[in-house]
Ligand SMILES: Cc1cc2nc3c(=O)[nH]c(=O)nc-3n(C[C@H](O)[C@H](O)[C@H](O)COP(=O)(O)O)c2cc1C
């Protein structure tokens with residue numbers, strides 16, 4: 296096992312990286328991450344067989360490229376785990392009567408709390424993303440690719456633009472790419488930091504210069520997407536997996552991980568662990584192996600009480616689920632979501648009332664306000680939690696709080712409403728005594744002090 300600490304600026308917590316370069320845990324997407332010149336085309340080509348997969352794909356029929364991705368059984372790394380090859384297959388084809396303008400959009404919004412993987416690819420391995428976007432663009436015969444970036448990623452935009460220019464200069468982007476007669480370019484677009492703009496249809500509105508609010512579906516983006524044209528939206532990590540798939544072949548990629556949950560993914564480990572950071576690992580490894588063997592276990596010497604397994608929207612796990620294999624299907628069967636791969640670790644000293652208030656405050660703040668159940672419901676959940684946290688909880692509050700998620704879940708335009716409910720339901724189900732203690736004793740069972748003073752006026 297080799298461990299490489301990478302740069303520790305500007306944010307040591309986020310940018311600490313543990314790389315595992317053995318053949319057991321192949322690094323397909325984070326190769327070279329942390330080496331400052333890794334983003335250059337020359338390094339990517341010389342060290343990592345860069346653009347070989349692109350050359351191979353452009354000699355294949357577009358449908359055969361999609362078939363290779365289907366054979367890999369790659370599932371989207373943006374949250375829902377939707378099968379990538381199938382999604383590409385939804386894009387309409389040209390007909391003798393109609394030539395279709397198709398777009399590819401790379402979702403680089405990365406707003407889910409606990410998630411910090413896409414930025415590492417964008418910063419250290421942009422050519423791998425660009426190569427994946429060229430292959431995907433060819434497979435779907437797109438005219439243009441867009442990289443939609445979270446507004447706060449200002450520090451990496453220049454590097455990304457420079458990498459795109461290198462690809463253009465080398466003939467991988469632009470007119471008549473590699474003599475195929477196919478014209479295709481990739482443009483970047485920066486959002487303004489709203490979490491909802493990570494939702495694919497809100498992202499498309501934002502990309503078009505409109506207010507970033509989710510659209511009514513159907514129509515789905517594959518029929519009516521960016522600028523009214525058929526569009527596929529994929530996550531950064533999903534697209535970064537495409538070049539390795541073409542290079543090694545879909546079937547070989549599918550042997551990594553477990554059946555139906557193939558390949559490697561990047562886990563972001565944060566919170567009370569000794570070695571927080573990014574870990575690229577095959578799907579299906581047990582959570583406690585990631586927490587303890589790789590993450591070094593608790594950073595405080597206290598027992599780990601809870602882990603949110605897949606970004607803040609994923610229902611929380613308590614210790615009885617720490618043995619859960621980390622793949623989409625098993626995490627779902629245990630009542631949570633593998634989501635974006637962001638694992639948030641909380642030790643025994645964490646006040647679960649406080650933690651839930653913090654999460655719920657986020658969703659209430661980020662709700663776009665279009666749907667009443669989400670707009671009002673998230674605020675109500677926050678207000679109730681706020682008074683429980685601040686010693687003004689009432690005996691009936693827990694039942695009142697528990698009555699809200701069923702009125703929000705599945706009753707909204709987009710999944711943000713559901714995302715806000717998952718934490719509330721699971722925290723109440725697994726840590727109810729802490730909430731009862733707060734109400735009864737007006738203090739914290741875990742001994743924590745109040746947070747968020749002044750966010751809301753006390754009820
Ligand atoms: C509120 C909300 C925020 C989201 N944020 C992101 C995000 O930051 N990045 C992302 O890739 N997907 C995000 N998604 C999921 C996207 O809507 C979409 O499913 C995803 O980009 C598809 O890519 P994939 O198929 O490669 O996973 C979000 C969804 C919701 C409901």
Ligand code: SF4
Nearest residue numbers: 663665666669707709
């Ligand atoms: S669920 Fe919430 S964020 Fe999504 S569209 Fe409705 S109000 Fe907006």
